[in-house]
Amino acid sequence: MSPKVKQVLVYFTLIKKPFLFTFEPELKNNMKKVLILGSTGSIGINTINVIRNFPGEFEITALTINTKIDLLEPQIHEFNPKAVVVKDEKLGRELERRINGKCEVLVGEQGLIDAAKNLDYDIFVGAMVGFCGLAPTLEAIKRGKIITLANKETLVVAGELVTNLCKKHNAKLLPIDSEHSAIFQCLEGEDKNSVEKIILTASGGPFLNKSKEALANVTVQEALHHPNWEMGNKITIDSASMMNKGLEMIEARWLFGIEKERIDVLVHPQSIIHSMVQYVDGSIKAQLGLPDMKLPIQYALTYPARLANNNPRTDLAKIGSLTFFQPDMEKFECLKLAYNALDAGGTAPCIMNAANEIAVEKFLKGMIKFSNIPKLIYKALEKIENHKAPDVYTIFECDKETREFVLKLS
Amino acid sequence: MSPKVKQVLVYFTLIKKPFLFTFEPELKNNMKKVLILGSTGSIGINTINVIRNFPGEFEITALTINTKIDLLEPQIHEFNPKAVVVKDEKLGRELERRINGKCEVLVGEQGLIDAAKNLDYDIFVGAMVGFCGLAPTLEAIKRGKIITLANKETLVVAGELVTNLCKKHNAKLLPIDSEHSAIFQCLEGEDKNSVEKIILTASGGPFLNKSKEALANVTVQEALHHPNWEMGNKITIDSASMMNKGLEMIEARWLFGIEKERIDVLVHPQSIIHSMVQYVDGSIKAQLGLPDMKLPIQYALTYPARLANNNPRTDLAKIGSLTFFQPDMEKFECLKLAYNALDAGGTAPCIMNAANEIAVEKFLKGMIKFSNIPKLIYKALEKIENHKAPDVYTIFECDKETREFVLKLS
Numbered sequence: 121m122s123p124k125v126k127q128v129l130v131y132f133t134l135i136k137k138p139f140l141f142t143f144e145p146e147l148k149n150n151m152k153k154v155l156i157l158g159s160t161g162s163i164g165i166n167t168i169n170v171i172r173n174f175p176g177e178f179e180i181t182a183l184t185i186n187t188k189i190d191l192l193e194p195q196i197h198e199f200n201p202k203a204v205v206v207k208d209e210k211l212g213r214e215l216e217r218r219i220n221g222k223c224e225v226l227v228g229e230q231g232l233i234d235a236a237k238n239l240d241y242d243i244f245v246g247a248m249v250g251f252c253g254l255a256p257t258l259e260a261i262k263r264g265k266i267i268t269l270a271n272k273e274t275l276v277v278a279g280e281l282v283t284n285l286c287k288k289h290n291a292k293l294l295p296i297d298s299e300h301s302a303i304f305q306c307l308e309g310e311d312k313n314s315v316e317k318i319i320l321t322a323s324g325g326p327f328l329n330k331s332k333e334a335l336a337n338v339t340v341q342e343a344l345h346h347p348n349w350e351m352g353n354k355i356t357i358d359s360a361s362m363m364n365k366g367l368e369m370i371e372a373r374w375l376f377g378i379e380k381e382r383i384d385v386l387v388h389p390q391s392i393i394h395s396m397v398q399y400v401d402g403s404i405k406a407q408l409g410l411p412d413m414k415l416p417i418q419y420a421l422t423y424p425a426r427l428a429n430n431n432p433r434t435d436l437a438k439i440g441s442l443t444f445f446q447p448d449m450e451k452f453e454c455l456k457l458a459y460n461a462l463d464a465g466g467t468a469p470c471i472m473n474a475a476n477e478i479a480v481e482k483f484l485k486g487m488i489k490f491s492n493i494p495k496l497i498y499k500a501l502e503k504i505e506n507h508k509a510p511d512v513y514t515i516f517e518c519d520k521e522t523r524e525f526v527l528k529l530s
Numbered sequence: 531m532s533p534k535v536k537q538v539l540v541y542f543t544l545i546k547k548p549f550l551f552t553f554e555p556e557l558k559n560n561m562k563k564v565l566i567l568g569s570t571g572s573i574g575i576n577t578i579n580v581i582r583n584f585p586g587e588f589e590i591t592a593l594t595i596n597t598k599i600d601l602l603e604p605q606i607h608e609f610n611p612k613a614v615v616v617k618d619e620k621l622g623r624e625l626e627r628r629i630n631g632k633c634e635v636l637v638g639e640q641g642l643i644d645a646a647k648n649l650d651y652d653i654f655v656g657a658m659v660g661f662c663g664l665a666p667t668l669e670a671i672k673r674g675k676i677i678t679l680a681n682k683e684t685l686v687v688a689g690e691l692v693t694n695l696c697k698k699h700n701a702k703l704l705p706i707d708s709e710h711s712a713i714f715q716c717l718e719g720e721d722k723n724s725v726e727k728i729i730l731t732a733s734g735g736p737f738l739n740k741s742k743e744a745l746a747n748v749t750v751q752e753a754l755h756h757p758n759w760e761m762g763n764k765i766t767i768d769s770a771s772m773m774n775k776g777l778e779m780i781e782a783r784w785l786f787g788i789e790k791e792r793i794d795v796l797v798h799p800q801s802i803i804h805s806m807v808q809y810v811d812g813s814i815k816a817q818l819g820l821p822d823m824k825l826p827i828q829y830a831l832t833y834p835a836r837l838a839n840n841n842p843r844t845d846l847a848k849i850g851s852l853t854f855f856q857p858d859m860e861k862f863e864c865l866k867l868a869y870n871a872l873d874a875g876g877t878a879p880c881i882m883n884a885a886n887e888i889a890v891e892k893f894l895k896g897m898i899k900f901s902n903i904p905k906l907i908y909k910a911l912e913k914i915e916n917h918k919a920p921d922v923y924t925i926f927e928c929d930k931e932t933r934e935f936v937l938k939l940s
Contacts, residue, residue, distance in 0.1 A: 305813060305815065306815065308718070308719035308720065309718035309719015309720065310718065310719065310836075311834075311835070311836065314835075314836040316838075319846075386846060386847060387847075388846075393816075396818070398843070398844075399836045400836055400837070400838035400839075401825060401828055401829065401832075401836040401837060401838065401839055401841075402819060402820075402825055402839060402841045402842075402843055402844070403715060403817060403818075403819055403825055403829065403836065404817065404818040404819060404844055405715065405716065405815060405816070405817055405818075406803075406815070406816045406817075406818055407813060407814065407815055407816075408806070408813075408814040408815075408816055409812060409813055409814060410812075415811060415812055415813055418811055419811065419813065422811075424721075425721070425724075426720075426721065426724040426809045426810055426811040426813065427810070427811060428726075428810035428811065429810075429811055429812060431811075431812045432812075433808070433812055434808075434812070434814055436729075436796060436798075436854040437796060437797075437854050437855045437856045439854065440853060440854060440855070441851055441852065441853045441854070442851065442852045442853075442854075443850060443851045443852075444846040444847050444849065444850060444851070444852075445847045445850070446847045
C-alpha cells in the first residue's frame with residue numbers, strides 16, 4: 121500500500137518541451153497510519169476489509185495477533201507493515217522464519233506493549249478480545265493517539281482510569297462497537313448536557329425466547345449460533361448470556377460520561393436500530409444500519425468524515441418490522457450482575473469481567489453448564505475484595521487473582 | 531407576558547438605609563419576540579402551548595388569524611401582543627370593538643403583510659394553512675428574521691424563490707413539520723455533502739388498507755379521522771389522499787437542497803420515526819418521538835438549544851413494533867402527481883397546490899368524491915400553462931388562475 125515513487129511526464133504546452141521529474145504522490149502525506157491489535161479476529165479482519173476499500177486513505181504500519189500466524193502472513197504480504205506482534209512466542213519465532221525479514225516480528229505481551237509504545241502510527245485499533253487489551257491501549261493513550269476501541273473490556277475494567285488518561289494526554293477515544301458508534305453518531309452536533317438517557321439496543325441473542333429453565337441446558341453449539349451477527353466465540357457467548365450488553369452498558373457509562381440510571385437496555389431482535397439517545401426535550405435520535413461491523417469500523421477510522429462505500433443499504437420496507445421489548449433481568453442474570461458491578465464501582469467490574477472470561481472459556485470447553493456462567497461470576501464478586509479507585513497495578517492484580525479463583529471453581 | 535416595570539426594595543445592610551429604585555427585569559432583554567401567523571389553528575395553539583411552558587423565554591408580539599376571533603380574544607388577554615391581524619375585515623372590526631384598544635387590530639390580507647413587514651419580532655411562526663402564507667413569509671424573510679415554517683405551501687409554490695431570498699437576506703429557515711424537523715435534527719453536526727438520501731416517513735393516513743376502488747366512496751367523516759395526528763381539516767384530508775406527503779416531499783427538496791430522486795417516501799403507520807437521513811457510508815440517522823407537534827415546534831423556537839420539558843416520553847417497549855412499507859403510488863395518485871409536478875418544475879407545484887386546495891374544499895363541502903381530488907388536480911396541471919423560473923407576481927397569477935379554473939370543475 122505504501123505508494124511508490126512515481127515518474128511522471130509533464131508536457132508543458134507553452135514551452136513545447138517534454139519535462140521529466142519525480143515526485144512522491146501527495147496522498148502519502150495524508151495517509152493515516154494504522155496499528156491494528158488483533159488483526160486476525162473478526163473486528164481485525166473487518167478493519168482490513170474497510171482499509172482495502174479506501175486505497176490511499178490508510179497505511180497499516182503494524183499488526184498484532186495472538187496465534188493465527190497463517191492468517192497474519194498474507195496480511196503482511198498485502199500491506200507491508202513495519203512490524204507485527206505475535207503474542208505466542210513460539211509461533212512468533214516460527215513466523216519470523218517464514219517471512220524472512222520482510223518486517224520486524226515482536227513477541228509476547230511485552231511485544232504488544234512495545235508496539236503501542238514505540239511504533240509510528242496515528243490510529244490505534246483495539247480489536248483484540250479481553251483484558252489483554254488494556255496495557256497496550258494505555259500506552260497508545262499516553263502518546264495522544266486516536267484510539268478506536270472495539271475491545272470493550274478495556275473500558276469495563278478501567279473506565280475511569282482510561283477516560284481520565286485520555287483527557288490528560290488529549291487522546292481521542294472513538295467507539296467501534298456498533299451500539300456505541302450509534303450513540304456517538306447520534307451525539308454529533310448535539311450538546312452533551314442535553315442528553316436525558318441512552319438507549320442501548322440488544323438483539324437478545326439466540327436464547328431470547330427460551331425459558332430460564334431451558335437456558336440451563338443449552339449446548340455450546342446453540343450458544344454459538346447468533347441470529348444476526350457473525351462474531352468471535354467469546355463475544356457470541358457473551359451475547360447469548362447478555363453479559364455482552366452488561367459490558368456495553370459499563371462501556372457506555374465511561375465513553376459518554378453518563379451514570380447507569382440513565383442507560384436503558386432495550387431488546388430489539390432485528391439489530392437494525394443500533395442504539396439511541398433521548399434528549400431532555402423528549403426527542404430521540406437513533407442510528408440504523410444492517411448488522412455489519414464494517415460501518416462502525418469505517419466511521420471510527422474516517423471520523424469526522426463519512427466516506428462513500430458500496431456496502432448493501434438498509435431496506436426498511438423489505439425488513440418490514442422492528443420490534444422492541446424490555447430485557448428479562450431474571451432470566452439474563454449476567455445483565456443484572458453488570459448493573460450491580462457498575463453500582464459497586466472500584467474493581468467490581470474488573471472482577472466481573474475476569475470471572476466472565478474464565479467462565480466462558482470453561483463453558484466453551486464443556487466444563488460447565490451455560491447457567492453456571494453467572495454463578496461463577498457471582499461467587500467471584502462475593503469472594504474477591506473490591507478496591508475503590510484502583511490504579512493500573514491494582515487492576516492487574518485483581519484481574520489475576522480473580523482468574524486464579526474462578527479457574528478452581530466448577 | 532410582557533414584563534412590567536417592577537419596583538424593588540433593596541435593603542443595603544451596610545448603610546442600614548432602605549433604598550428604592552426601579553428596574554426592567556433582565557429577562558426581558560433575552561426574551562425572543564414571536565409573531566404567530568395562524569394562532570387559532572392547530573399549530574398556532576400548540577405554539578402557544580409551547581410558549582406557555584417556557585415563561586421568560588418568549589414574548590408574543592403579534593398574533594394573526596383568519597376568522598376565529600372568539601379564540602383570539604383570550605390569547606390577547608393572556609399574552610398582551612402589540613398587535614393582532616384578522617384576515618376577515620368584518621370580524622376584525624368586531625374584535626376591535628370587543629377588546630377596546632387593548633392592542634392594535636389590523637385586517638385583511640394587507641394586514642398580514644403589514645404585520646410581517648413592520649412589527650417588532652425575532653421569530654416568525656408560519657402556522658397558517660395554504661397559499662395565503664406566502665406573501666407575509668416573504669416580508670419576514672426580507673427582514674432577515676428567523677422563519678419557523680409549518681406552512682408547507684410556501685415552499686411548495688415558491689421553494690426556489692423563498693430559499694434564494696433567505697440566502698440573500700440571511701434569514702434562517704427552520705422547519706416545524708414533524709418530518710422536516712426530524713430531518714433537520716438528523717442533519718445537525720453532519721456534512722450536508724454526505725447525505726445520500728432523505729427518507730420521509732408517512733403514516734399512510736386512514737385509508738392505508740382500503741382498496742383503490744373503496745377509496746372512491748369514502749365519506750368526509752372517514753377522511754377526517756386520522757389514526758395518529760390531530761390536525762386541521764385541510765391537512766387531515768391531505769393526509770388521507772397522501773397529497774400531504776407529496777407537499778412535504780417538495781418542501782424537503784427546497785429546505786434541504788436535495789433533488790427528488792434522493793427523497794424516498796416510506797409508509798410507517800405508527801408515526802414514531804418522524805423521518806430519516808441516509809448518508810453516503812450507508813449509515814441512517816432517524817428522529818423518533820410520539821406524534822405530538824409540540825416537540826418540533828419547541829425545537830424550532832429554541833434551536834439550537836434543547837430545553838427540558840415534561841411531555842410524555844416515547845416507550846418503544848410499550849409500542850412494541852414499528853412497521854414499514856412502500857407507498858402505493860397507483861392508489862395514492864396525489865403522491866405521484868406531486869413527484870410529477872416537482873419534476874415539471876416552474877409553476878407546476880403552484881398549480882398542483884392551488885388545485886388541491888380548491889378540490890379539498892369541494893370534497894369537505896360534499897361537492898366532489900374523494901377520488902376526484904387527484905382528477906381535478908390533474909386537469910388543472912393539463913390546462914394551466916407552466917411558467918418556468920416564476921417571479922412572485924407570476925406565482926400569484928398562476929395561483930389565482932388555477933383556483934378560478936378548478937372552482938368551475940366538478
